[in-house]
Amino acid sequence: MSLILGILDSGAAAAAANSYESISTVTVGSGGIVSVTFSSIPATYTHLQIRGSVQASTTNQQYNNVRLELNSDTTNANYNVHRLYGNGSSAVANTEQFPLIGYMQDKTSSANTYSGFVIDVLDYANTNKYKTLRSLFGGDVNMAGGILGLQSELWMNTAAITTIKLIATNGTSPLFTQYSQWALYGIKGA
Amino acid sequence: MASTYEKIAINTLGSNASSVTFSSISGSYTDLVLVCNVIGVGANTDENCSIQVNGDTGSNYSMTRLRGNGTAASSDRDSSATSAIAGIITVKTTDDGTRSNVIVNFQNYSNATTYKTWLSRSSSALYNVQAMANLWRSTSAITSIKFQINSNNFGTGSTFTLYGIKAA
Numbered sequence: 001m002s003l004i005l006g007i008l009d010s011g012a013a014a015a016a017a018n019s020y021e022s023i024s025t026v027t028v029g030s031g032g033i034v035s036v037t038f039s040s041i042p043a044t045y046t047h048l049q050i051r052g053s054v055q056a057s058t059t060n061q062q063y064n065n066v067r068l069e070l071n072s073d074t075t076n077a078n079y080n081v082h083r084l085y086g087n088g089s090s091a092v093a094n095t096e097q098f099p100l101i102g103y104m105q106d107k108t109s110s111a112n113t114y115s116g117f118v119i120d121v122l123d124y125a126n127t128n129k130y131k132t133l134r135s136l137f138g139g140d141v142n143m144a145g146g147i148l149g150l151q152s153e154l155w156m157n158t159a160a161i162t163t164i165k166l167i168a169t170n171g172t173s174p175l176f177t178q179y180s181q182w183a184l185y186g187i188k189g190a
Numbered sequence: 191m192a193s194t195y196e197k198i199a200i201n202t203l204g205s206n207a208s209s210v211t212f213s214s215i216s217g218s219y220t221d222l223v224l225v226c227n228v229i230g231v232g233a234n235t236d237e238n239c240s241i242q243v244n245g246d247t248g249s250n251y252s253m254t255r256l257r258g259n260g261t262a263a264s265s266d267r268d269s270s271a272t273s274a275i276a277g278i279i280t281v282k283t284t285d286d287g288t289r290s291n292v293i294v295n296f297q298n299y300s301n302a303t304t305y306k307t308w309l310s311r312s313s314s315a316l317y318n319v320q321a322m323a324n325l326w327r328s329t330s331a332i333t334s335i336k337f338q339i340n341s342n343n344f345g346t347g348s349t350f351t352l353y354g355i356k357a358a
Contacts, residue, residue: 019195020194020195023358024358025220051295051355051357084256085265086254086256086257086321087254087265088255089265089267090264091262091263091264091265110327112303113305113307113325114307116323118295136321137309138254138307138323139323140252140254140323140325142270142325146252146254146323147254147323148254148265148322148323149256150256181220181298
């Protein structure tokens, strides 16, 4: 037996709906863009969430790094990441001293394929502890080259996060392609 | 700022069912999140759940998966499939209270330009944890989602909740 549930577009709010707010969204236009910056982030939330649907402009990498810098800190040694990912044939775990938050697909397999990101920035406004982010990222291309990963990123700084910069990078200056999208949300505590 | 995380619909099963379909989904959100808290009933086993969208039963789905079973981590893929594997849940002969969770994030689901990608995570209470990247090779906006178990049933009391997230 199957159940079919028709949806009334009532917009009925979930119990916790009022605690999740859209702060800013960037949708990439024609020509692409190398980075997206969310600045002047207010400290009025408890956590932040970044949701992405993105693609790199390269055609020979299959997947590219996404770099996430906080408060304009470009010093790699101030960050540390741990990553667990699967590429369709094996599971891989590694660590790096770079602010890399995950991998995105490029246009190698399909011009229409975009990778997904859900990034949580926890207790971002607290000034007493280093900041930890986590991400779920991945994309599939209906053949070898798909990837799915879980990752943490540590920023060894106690400052409140006010700026987040996402950069398409693999050493050859790719771009986020047209229709790529990054959206920043704030989550309020009780 | 406006609230942007809205419950669109919830279905709590009053009897066993092999699938649940959310239809006539509005295109007014940016992302969708499907949260399932379920028990499978039938045999004592673990079993795949999968997704079809817009009633598409063609070979237009694929998946890259990462999983751990308590002993080892592994990865595999599924290509040109007729549905997208969204996770594995625990199935019992009778409902003993065991529940598994599947959470699916549909990215940019309503645009009519790109293929659709969704990310899912499942926690089978007795067997394993998984995370998947799924692809539907169509540029159509997603207007319906069918969440199904492959050969057994979702048990009474299983819940399926669909949320919409609006970007500014």
